[in-house]
Amino acid sequence: MDQSELKILKELSESFGPSGFELETANIVKKYVKEFADEILTDKLGSVMFKIKGNAEKPVILIPGHTDEIGFVISGIDKSGFLTFNTLGGWFDQVLLAQRVTIRTHKVDRLGVITSKPPHVLDPEERKKVVTKKEMFIDIGCSSKEEAEEEGIRIGDPVVPDSPFSVIRNGKIAVGKAFDDRLGIFAAMIALKRIKEQGIEHPNTVIGAATTQEEVGLRGARTTAYLVDPDVAFVLEIDISSDVPGIEEHQAPSKMGQGMAILTHDGSMIPNQPLKEFVIKVAEEANIKYQLSAMPRGGTDAGVIHISRVGVPSIVLGIPTRHIHSWVGMTSIEDIERMIKLLIELIKYTDKQTVESFTTI
Numbered sequence: 001m002d003q004s005e006l007k008i009l010k011e012l013s014e015s016f017g018p019s020g021f022e023l024e025t026a027n028i029v030k031k032y033v034k035e036f037a038d039e040i041l042t043d044k045l046g047s048v049m050f051k052i053k054g055n056a057e058k059p060v061i062l063i064p065g066h067t068d069e070i071g072f073v074i075s076g077i078d079k080s081g082f083l084t085f086n087t088l089g090g091w092f093d094q095v096l097l098a099q100r101v102t103i104r105t106h107k108v109d110r111l112g113v114i115t116s117k118p119p120h121v122l123d124p125e126e127r128k129k130v131v132t133k134k135e136m137f138i139d140i141g142c143s144s145k146e147e148a149e150e151e152g153i154r155i156g157d158p159v160v161p162d163s164p165f166s167v168i169r170n171g172k173i174a175v176g177k178a179f180d181d182r183l184g185i186f187a188a189m190i191a192l193k194r195i196k197e198q199g200i201e202h203p204n205t206v207i208g209a210a211t212t213q214e215e216v217g218l219r220g221a222r223t224t225a226y227l228v229d230p231d232v233a234f235v236l237e238i239d240i241s242s243d244v245p246g247i248e249e250h251q252a253p254s255k256m257g258q259g260m261a262i263l264t265h266d267g268s269m270i271p272n273q274p275l276k277e278f279v280i281k282v283a284e285e286a287n288i289k290y291q292l293s294a295m296p297r298g299g300t301d302a303g304v305i306h307i308s309r310v311g312v313p314s315i316v317l318g319i320p321t322r323h324i325h326s327w328v329g330m331t332s333i334e335d336i337e338r339m340i341k342l343l344i345e346l347i348k349y350t351d352k353q354t355v356e357s358f359t360t361i
């Protein structure tokens with residue numbers, strides 16, 4: 001992966017885009033894809049689609065990743081100027097304390113810190129307890145409600161982690177926020193860009209997509225699938241990397257740096273089986289390292305795409321990522337590269353006959 005591609009990943013990761021407030025991220029996608037896409041489409045929930053035409057109109061391949069990241073929304077301002085907040089998407093309360101956040105007001109972005117009562121004023125029994133979100137607030141350095149309002153804070157303002165993108169270990173590992181699922185969008189964008197730039201022939205039409213509001217109920221994927229009416233879908237996601245202390249192998253089979261993941265099932269769908277075998281075969285023939293994985297409890301955009309209209313053969317491909325749904329994710333750049341390579345191979349071989357074979361009874 002070259003520096004100009006890494007720069008796009010950094011820009012996507014650092015962009016402000018919690019569920020329902022994804023315009024900035026969608027605009028970054030549009031800015032880059034318009035350099036190579038044959039056509040750009042949008043639904044009315046803010047999703048952006050980028051089409052590249054091959055040698056045939058059909059089949060239509062949909063390759064979505066979701067634009068939104070998990071975040072927060074301001075729910076109140078107390079008389080001392082402290083802010084309460086609700087969550088957008090699934091957070092684990094224990095990762096929130098003492099973190100910096102960015103609040104987007106109707107004026108400018110404000111820096112805040114999520115905090116709670118300091119330990120010094122807690123009695124010994126209180127100290128043993130886990131602090132829950134209910135007892136936390138965001139401090140923006142104000143001392144009254146009026147001061148907070150002067151800063152531009154209003155109920156409903158969106159909030160995201162303040163977490164810069166970095167690359168460590170000699171360019172091998174990326175660290176940053178919102179890898180779920182900016183990594184997916186990034187892989188779709190780069191795969192389609194390389195196909196166009198290198199003039200790679202493909203017997204189909206491909207539509208990459210940045211879908212909105214996945215983390216709050218797979219909403220943009222529903223409208224995207226309706227608009228695109230795909231014949232097959234490769235849904236791009238992160239996968240939970242199990243190579244951290246305390247996770248047993250059966251709880252999350254994939255490991256960072258050991259190959260991109262082919263999801264055998266998740267909480268929202270079971271992939272089309274001939275399609276799964278096709279993906280495995282293409283990966284093996286191209287010598288792309290992969291891991292079979294499973295996410296029994298989480299849902300993905302594939303959950304609604306595979307039951308769109310009369311059904312769409314779908315599968316989820318994941319990039320193993322450590323510490324998802326926290327301030328910083330960690331992922332292997334080589335696994336991202338494997339995902340891009342597999343997508344290019346899949347696009348090269350997904351023709352009408354192959355797609356028809358997925359649903360022949």
Ligand SMILES: [Zn+2]
Nearest residue numbers: 180181237238
């Ligand atoms: Zn996701």
